[in-house]
Amino acid sequence: MKNTELLTIRSGDTGMPYEWSIGKYGSRFFREIREHQRFLGIRCPGCGKVRVPPRRLCGPCFRELDELVELSDTGIITAFSVVNYPFIDPDTGLQRPIPYTYGYIRIDGSDNIFSHIINETDESRIKVGMKVRAVFRKPEEMEGNIRDIRYFEIIR
Amino acid sequence: MEKAAIVGIGQTKYERRKSGEIYYDLVYEVTTRAMEDAGYTLDDIGDVITVSNDFWDGRTISCMAVQEAAGAHDKNVSTVEGDGTLGALYGLMRVLGGSGTTLIVAHSKGSEGDPRVITNAMFDPVYHRSLGLDAVSSSALQASAYMSRYGVTEEQCALVSVKNHKNAKNNPFAQLPMDITVADVMKSRKIADPLKLLDCSPVSDGAAAIIIADEKHARKARKKPVWIKGAAHCADAYFLGDRNLAEAASLREAAKKAYAMAGIGNPAKEIDVAELYDAFGYMELMWLEGLGFCDPGGGAGMTESGKTAMGGPIPVNPSGGVLSAHAVLAAGLARIAEAVLQLRGEAGSRQVDGARTSLAHGINGPCGQSHCVWVLGKD
Amino acid sequence: MARRVAIVGTGQTHHKSHRLDVNGREMIHEAVTRALEDCELTINDVDAIVIGNMDHFESINCVDTWSVEGSGGVMKPILKVSTGGTTGTSVAIAAYYHVASGLFDRVLAIGWEKNSESDTTGAIITCSDPIWDRFSYSGAIPSLATEASAYMKQYGATQKDAARVAVRDRTHALNNPYAQMYNRPISIEDVMESAMLAYPIKLLDVCPRSDGACAVVFAAEEIAGKISPRPAWFKSCAARHTTTWFGDVDYDTGLLSLQRAAREAFDKAGIRSPADDLDVAELYLPYSYAGLKWIEALGFCGPGEGPRFIWDGNTDMGGKIPMNPSGGVISTNCIGATALLRVAEAALQVMGKGGKRQVPDVKNALATGFGGCWWSDVVVLSKDRPS
Numbered sequence A: 001m002k003n004t005e006l007l008t009i010r011s012g013d014t015g016m017p018y019e020w021s022i023g024k025y026g027s028r029f030f031r032e033i034r035e036h037q038r039f040l041g042i043r044c045p046g047c048g049k050v051r052v053p054p055r056r057l058c059g060p061c062f063r064e065l066d067e068l069v070e071l072s073d074t075g076i077i078t079a080f081s082v083v084n085y086p087f088i089d090p091d092t093g094l095q096r097p098i099p100y101t102y103g104y105i106r107i108d109g110s111d112n113i114f115s116h117i118i119n120e121t122d123e124s125r126i127k128v129g130m131k132v133r134a135v136f137r138k139p140e141e142m143e144g145n146i147r148d149i150r151y152f153e154i155i156r
Numbered sequence B: 001m002e003k004a005a006i007v008g009i010g011q012t013k014y015e016r017r018k019s020g021e022i023y024y025d026l027v028y029e030v031t032t033r034a035m036e037d038a039g040y041t042l043d044d045i046g047d048v049i050t051v052s053n054d055f056w057d058g059r060t061i062s063c064m065a066v067q068e069a070a071g072a073h074d075k076n077v078s079t080v081e082g083d084g085t086l087g088a089l090y091g092l093m094r095v096l097g098g099s100g101t102t103l104i105v106a107h108s109k110g111s112e113g114d115p116r117v118i119t120n121a122m123f124d125p126v127y128h129r130s131l132g133l134d135a136v137s138s139s140a141l142q143a144s145a146y147m148s149r150y151g152v153t154e155e156q157c158a159l160v161s162v163k164n165h166k167n168a169k170n171n172p173f174a175q176l177p178m179d180i181t182v183a184d185v186m187k188s189r190k191i192a193d194p195l196k197l198l199d200c201s202p203v204s205d206g207a208a209a210i211i212i213a214d215e216k217h218a219r220k221a222r223k224k225p226v227w228i229k230g231a232a233h234c235a236d237a238y239f240l241g242d243r244n245l246a247e248a249a250s251l252r253e254a255a256k257k258a259y260a261m262a263g264i265g266n267p268a269k270e271i272d273v274a275e276l277y278d279a280f281g282y283m284e285l286m287w288l289e290g291l292g293f294c295d296p297g298g299g300a301g302m303t304e305s306g307k308t309a310m311g312g313p314i315p316v317n318p319s320g321g322v323l324s325a326h327a328v329l330a331a332g333l334a335r336i337a338e339a340v341l342q343l344r345g346e347a348g349s350r351q352v353d354g355a356r357t358s359l360a361h362g363i364n365g366p367c368g369q370s371h372c373v374w375v376l377g378k379d
Numbered sequence C: 001m002a003r004r005v006a007i008v009g010t011g012q013t014h015h016k017s018h019r020l021d022v023n024g025r026e027m028i029h030e031a032v033t034r035a036l037e038d039c040e041l042t043i044n045d046v047d048a049i050v051i052g053n054m055d056h057f058e059s060i061n062c063v064d065t066w067s068v069e070g071s072g073g074v075m076k077p078i079l080k081v082s083t084g085g086t087t088g089t090s091v092a093i094a095a096y097y098h099v100a101s102g103l104f105d106r107v108l109a110i111g112w113e114k115n116s117e118s119d120t121t122g123a124i125i126t127c128s129d130p131i132w133d134r135f136s137y138s139g140a141i142p143s144l145a146t147e148a149s150a151y152m153k154q155y156g157a158t159q160k161d162a163a164r165v166a167v168r169d170r171t172h173a174l175n176n177p178y179a180q181m182y183n184r185p186i187s188i189e190d191v192m193e194s195a196m197l198a199y200p201i202k203l204l205d206v207c208p209r210s211d212g213a214c215a216v217v218f219a220a221e222e223i224a225g226k227i228s229p230r231p232a233w234f235k236s237c238a239a240r241h242t243t244t245w246f247g248d249v250d251y252d253t254g255l256l257s258l259q260r261a262a263r264e265a266f267d268k269a270g271i272r273s274p275a276d277d278l279d280v281a282e283l284y285l286p287y288s289y290a291g292l293k294w295i296e297a298l299g300f301c302g303p304g305e306g307p308r309f310i311w312d313g314n315t316d317m318g319g320k321i322p323m324n325p326s327g328g329v330i331s332t333n334c335i336g337a338t339a340l341l342r343v344a345e346a347a348l349q350v351m352g353k354g355g356k357r358q359v360p361d362v363k364n365a366l367a368t369g370f371g372g373c374w375w376s377d378v379v380v381l382s383k384d385r386p387s
């Protein structure tokens, strides 16, 4: 077995398509974005927390939620990361363009974090605590998915 | 084995496409149903085992999406990736290991991914995957091997579809209740010879949950407990060419062990009703043999004589079986849930009169490579 | 009543970045063979198998049935447990319950991964919610970076403090010939000068990607002593997966899942003061900052005291509570095997088989797993048979 050339095979571009349901709560969220360009949260009557995006249950309280809360289109950066390493984006099968800034944003009036991208990749110009505003697609171009929010921009 | 019982069950209706609901919704629905059925609150639940599969869900660590909906926020939780019967087995281990009670919940939405691509990924990437083998074409190979080994005809295999779709008319959860004839099966579209459309189970969305409890906790449940008499699993070799595809050797082994635990000497006599994983019509015939309900090659004759029909000595798949609803992973838990309903006498118009001992069965891997057998008892 | 259970044998591969000389099944077989040799059993003695990995790293569906020729599972009971980074500890806990339940006497636990076979970050991204998070998510590093930034801001911890953790683990790996980073020590300067991946995480702050497998043999109380003169008793375990949504994680508090899992496992094991009552810890620390913050969640020191505790040498070999004598996750990360390696290494310490990496007189050892949406598993092993 010595001097055996070790081979590998490539899977090729095996597309693995899915069609995921967004569900009632998420669908309402995207409708609100399309119609009013603002975020929608949901309040738990047990612990009082407002979470974005809205979901059916509060995990810690394990109770069903129905109190939707209209929020604005602004928030604050609670954390961010300028991503510099290359990787394959499973959504496209291509390398995701870098650098880009991954942001943890607390939408005003909510108690948890909404993840999205921030259109600033210069680390010296971005700080935790900065106020940001969502920039949306034009309503007629919206598709009912996360890309309807193009990015968040810093309000300077 | 110390005493343990199934005290709660929950199922969704199985449908081709639940477009409005996400996995989380399905899991929450059956979790709350199982707790209501048991008369339990979340405080009565010890551990939680979720069952999911990253390929079917299109998500790595697929359990991440559902555990909150299973009430697992502050509980000891884990995940089995495989058929629901295997998840239930781990749940049973948790109960026997001291958890008191364990909730097991399985979900799947076959409608969201591409079952061909997903099941093609079960095959070896070096030797078999590029041949295009998937769950259907590999099963067609197995059907061919089985039928030629024992001289079973396509018409005999079709009898299983006719029986099970008819039974499904009595099951409000079933996806495909149908009155069909052998001729209908025979003239349905060829999918992969010898399998035709009506020999195959459908693509389904759905979820199922059960709650297992030890003797002490079972007493707190609202309904009469259904006792677990035996449960065992076993896997055959991987490469199809390394197996005798016409025999279910690993099923025979799992059944032998489950029967020994349950003290069953003559399964055909002592088991009153069985819910089997009939992903294809021929499979039910093979599993009848593997479970020792008849001799090897005897599955077709047993079915022809009506022994497995409602009213026969051992009705098989009164629910309509997997042929009538195939939410992968949840399908095995559904078999257990149906076997529980039969022993409680709550199976409605699909009730088998006087059932005292029932059997539930699940499979994993290509062509029933791995099997899990459960024997349940009323006493 | 649950039966007592002990670990009687362990085996692992020599972990490398690329194992082109073996396929997955063959690599699994190496670890299984070594574990069986370690306890002088044959595959015929094994009653059942639990296996785990993460599907999309190798793109193999139904790994339990795919693996049987390598795992020894032909005509045996086998099932798959998969929980993300925690897979290895989850597999160990499942093997424990196989035996504790009374259903099986000798059970083989296997964790494995061939991370070289796919784009690891691309595969990890698919763990994020396809509706909400996948579009912006870029793998584990930025969320860990977020946690690190919050911790630094809260307690004034520095990049150098974290570098000290990375240096400790890589120094310990000098004693572990199985580690991928065996004999590749680094200095604090090396860490500080390594490439910034996502502030404040630099290349040498994070784990590598590895190909490797680990196998551990569990046995029932009646036979454990006959198989091994000094088995590692499985004293307690606990798991918590407190969040389902990425955005619900609160970075300002400690790691909630680990706090809760540790509290339960320590209560059950009678561990009152972790730093005093435990003798060695093999922790799933995928990046250096976890070695500051998560040891607080485990109660080794108070909130914000992690850096001081580390600089004082408490966690070095010869310290009060040596951490990661194996070199830890920063020296080897074959993801589905990683947490099981923590259990195996903790067992080696209890069994006195640690070789050059042995901590003297280990009575109680801790192993942890981390994964999921901030999922934590905790396992306590002991020289003493549980009462």
Ligand SMILES: [Zn+2]
Residues within 6 Å of the ligand: A044, A045, A046, A047, A048, A049, A058, A059, A060, A061, A062
């Ligand atoms: Zn709440």
